[in-house]
Amino acid sequence: MGRVLRVPRGGLKHLSSLEILHGFEHAIRPLFLPGPRNKPQQPARDLTKHLMDHEGVLLMPDVMSHLYTRVEKHTFATPQSRRKCWGILLPDMSPTPGTSITLEVKPKWLAQSPNAPPGAIRCRTCAMHVSVPKKRDNYICPLQLLHGNSSSLLPWSQATVSEQFDSNTGKEARPSPAVIAALVKALVDYLTISDGLALLQHLLNLQSSLDPRGVLCRPKSNAEAFDHNLRLAMTLRDCSMFIKVAYDKAGVTGIESKLGDLDFKSAEKIVDWMDKERGLLLDGSYTKGVKEGPVCWLQRGLGV
Incomplete structure (x- = not known):
C-alpha cells in the first residue's frame, strides 16, 4: 500500500489516535498552509507537501488480536486485542535497497x-x-x-x-x-x-x-x-x-x-x-x- 500503520500503545501518558489526528489537523497542519505576509507563522507558499498525510482507520478486534501477537510483550499498555482501536495510516518513507x-x-x-x-x-x-x-x-x-x-x-x-x-x-x-x-x-x-x-x-x-x-x-x-x-x-x-x-x-x-x-x-x-x-x-x-x-x-x- 506504500503506507505504514501506527497504533497507540494505550498508556496513560500516550495520546490516542483520535487525539493525534485532531492535533495534527487543527494545530499543526494550518501552520504549513500559505497565509497573509504579515503573519510570520504562515509560509508564503503551501508547504503541506512536507507533512505526512494522516488517515484514521478503525481496527477491529480480530486485527488488534493479530497485531498483539506480532510485537514484543508489554508493547501495549493494556490488552487491546479485545476491543476496537483507531490507528493511523502514514506514508512509508522506508528506503528501498538499490533504488x-x-x-x-x-x-x-x-x-x-x-x-x-x-x-x-x-x-x-x-x-x-x-x-x-x-x-x-x-x-x-x-x-x-x-x-x-x-x-x-x-x-x-x-x-x-x-x-x-x-x-x-x-x-x-x-x-x-x-x-x-x-x-x-x-x-x-x-x-x-x-x-x-x-x-x-x-x-x-x-x-x-x-x-x-x-x-x-x-x-x-x-x-x-x-x-x-x-x-x-x-x-x-x-x-x-x-x-x-x-x-x-x-x-x-x-x-x-x-x-x-x-x-x-x-x-x-x-x-x-x-x-x-x-x-x-x-x-x-x-x-x-x-x-x-x-x-x-x-x-x-x-x-x-
Missing part, C-alpha cells in the same frame, strides 16, 4: 533559546548534549544545518550517506562511487539551495514566533495563549525530518522530505521543560569550555 535511501534528520532548536545566558557559546541543542551526553555519530549542530554552506555541510553529508550503505550487508545493493557522490551532493544541495532549506527556514520562523520569550518567562496568570504557542513550538523542536533520495545507475532521480513525530505536545510537559531549562543554566551547559560537548555553530571564530 533509494532515507535519512532521518532532527532539526531540533533552529534558534537559540530565549532564556540562554549572555555569552553562551553553544545553542540549546548542543547545550543539552553537554548536560546529558549522547551518542554523537554524525551529529550536526542545528544552527549549522540551517546556516551552513555546501563546504561546511559536505563532511556531515558524506558520513550520513555512507552510513546508509555501510549497514547494508548486501554488496549488490551498494551503488558505484559516482552515484554515492551524487547522493552526497543532492543532500547538500537540498539543504542549502532547495526545498529542504525553505522547510528549515519555515521551522525556524515558527519556533521563533511561537516562543519569543522562552519557557522561563511564562506568565503567572492568563497563560492559555502562551502555553498553546509554547506547546506548538516544542512540537516543532522535537520533530524528525525524513529525507528520501531515489537513484539509479546513472545518478539521483528524485528527492523529497516529510516531517514526522508531530504529535501536539501536552500542557503537562511544561513543568518538565522549565526544569530542563533551569538545569542547563545552573550547570553552565551554555557556557562551559569549548572542549566539552559537540562543536556548536556558535563557536565559529573561537579557535575550534
